Amino acid sequence: MPSPWPDSLILAPLTKGGNLPFRRLCVDFGAVVTMSEMAFAGPLVRGFRKELALLRKGPTEPCFGVQLAASKPETAIPAARAALERGAAFIDLNAGCPIPEAVHKGMGAYLLDRPRHLERILQEMTRALEAPVTVKLRSGFKDSRINVMETSRLAEEAGVAGIVVHGRTREQRYTRAADWDLVGQVVKARKVPVAGNGDILTWYEARDRLTQSGAAGLMLGRGALIKPWLFQEIHEGRELALSASQRVAVYRRLAGYFREHFGEDEHGRQRSVDFLGWHFAFFHRYRPLPAEEWLERSREHPLLQTRLDPVPTEDPLEMVLACPATSIHRRIAEILLLSGDDGEAEERLVELACELPPRGESPGRTEDQAGG
Known part of the structure; x- marks a missing residue:
C-alpha cells in the first residue's frame, strides 16, 4: 500500500512546540512531512x-x-x-x-x-x-x-x-x-x-531503529525540539555539530519567524518571547554526539533517555546556550528578538553569561508538555 507520507521522516505533533514558525525552521533543515x-x-x-x-x-x-x-x-x-x-x-x-x-x-x-x-x-x-x-x-x-x-x-x-x-x-x-x-x-x-x-536524537539511532523495526518511517519529537537540524543529519547520514555561533544564527532565524507570525506590536512581542523561551527548555539540552564516541552507548540505551553530563566549557556563549534556568531562557529569547544581527546577539548573550545562576536551577518543564 502506498505511504501517506512522501518522506520517511515525520515531524511529530508537538503541543506548543509544533507551532508554525518552528515547523518552518524544520522545513529549512529538510523536513517534508510536518504536523x-x-x-x-x-x-x-x-x-x-x-x-x-x-x-x-x-x-x-x-x-x-x-x-x-x-x-x-x-x-x-x-x-x-x-x-x-x-x-x-x-x-x-x-x-x-x-x-x-x-x-x-x-x-x-x-x-x-x-x-x-x-x-x-x-x-x-x-x-x-x-x-x-x-x-x-x-x-x-x-x-x-x-x-x-x-x-x-x-x-x-x-x-x-x-x-x-x-x-x-x-x-x-x-x-x-x-x-x-x-x-x-x-x-x-x-x-x-x-x-x-x-527516543531518536541522532542520525545513527535513526538508522538503527529503521533497520531494527523495518518501519516505513520515523516520527521525530523531542529530538527535533532539541536540534531542528536533525532532519538534515538523518537525510545526510552525518552529524552537523553546529558551533555556538552557528546555533545562535539558527535560533535568531526562528526568532524572526516568530516575529513575522505574531507581529511587531507589544502583544506579539510577548508571545514571541513566550514561545521562543519555551523552546530553550529543549535547545539548551543540545550537545555534540559524534558516532565514534556515542554509537555503541546508544545501542545499550537511547541517548534521549540517558543523563548526559554537560560538556565542560569556558566559552561564555556555550555556557549561556546550555543554561537550564527558565529565567535565562526568557532573557535569551528577548536578546534574539531585539538584536539587529547575529553578531550583536552573540555579544549580548556573552554579557548575559555574567548573570548565570548556579547550576542546578530546575528548568520547570515536563517532557509530556511537548508530546510526540
Whole structure:
C-alpha cells in the first residue's frame, strides 16, 4: 500500500512546540512531512479561534498533516473537513496522548482501552473523508495491557492509510525507553505503512531503529525540539555539530519567524518571547554526539533517555546556550528578538553569561508538555 507520507521522516505533533514558525525552521533543515499541534475536535467544530489557528499551514510546508483529538466520529469528521479546507494533506487521529485533559474526556490514550470504539471512529472517518486518515497509537494504556497488535489490526481493518506506533504505554510516559522490537512486530503484522516513534536524537539511532523495526518511517519529537537540524543529519547520514555561533544564527532565524507570525506590536512581542523561551527548555539540552564516541552507548540505551553530563566549557556563549534556568531562557529569547544581527546577539548573550545562576536551577518543564 502506498505511504501517506512522501518522506520517511515525520515531524511529530508537538503541543506548543509544533507551532508554525518552528515547523518552518524544520522545513529549512529538510523536513517534508510536518504536523499540527494536536487540535481538539469539539472546539474546532464550535469555531474557537484559538483551536482553528492550529490548522494554519505554512507556505513552505510540502506535506502538512493535522492531528485531531476526538472521542466520537460526529465531531472528528467535521473537524477533519475544516482542516482539509485549510490545506491539510492528511488527517491523523490521536490515540496516544497521555495528558489528563484528553484522557478524562474520552480522547487520546483513553481510546487504547476501547479498541472497538477506536475502530468505529476510524471507520467512519475513512468512509467520510477523501484524504488519507492515519492514527497514532501507543503500545497500550497500562503496562499490564499491551494491546497495540489489536489496535493496529482494527485500525487497518477500519481503512487507515498509515499507523504511527509510539513504543511506550500511557502509564510509562517517558520513564522507559521506547520498545522498538514491538514496533517491528506491528510492522510485520500490518500491510499498511507503519512508522515508529520514540527516543531518536541522532542520525545513527535513526538508522538503527529503521533497520531494527523495518518501519516505513520515523516520527521525530523531542529530538527535533532539541536540534531542528536533525532532519538534515538523518537525510545526510552525518552529524552537523553546529558551533555556538552557528546555533545562535539558527535560533535568531526562528526568532524572526516568530516575529513575522505574531507581529511587531507589544502583544506579539510577548508571545514571541513566550514561545521562543519555551523552546530553550529543549535547545539548551543540545550537545555534540559524534558516532565514534556515542554509537555503541546508544545501542545499550537511547541517548534521549540517558543523563548526559554537560560538556565542560569556558566559552561564555556555550555556557549561556546550555543554561537550564527558565529565567535565562526568557532573557535569551528577548536578546534574539531585539538584536539587529547575529553578531550583536552573540555579544549580548556573552554579557548575559555574567548573570548565570548556579547550576542546578530546575528548568520547570515536563517532557509530556511537548508530546510526540
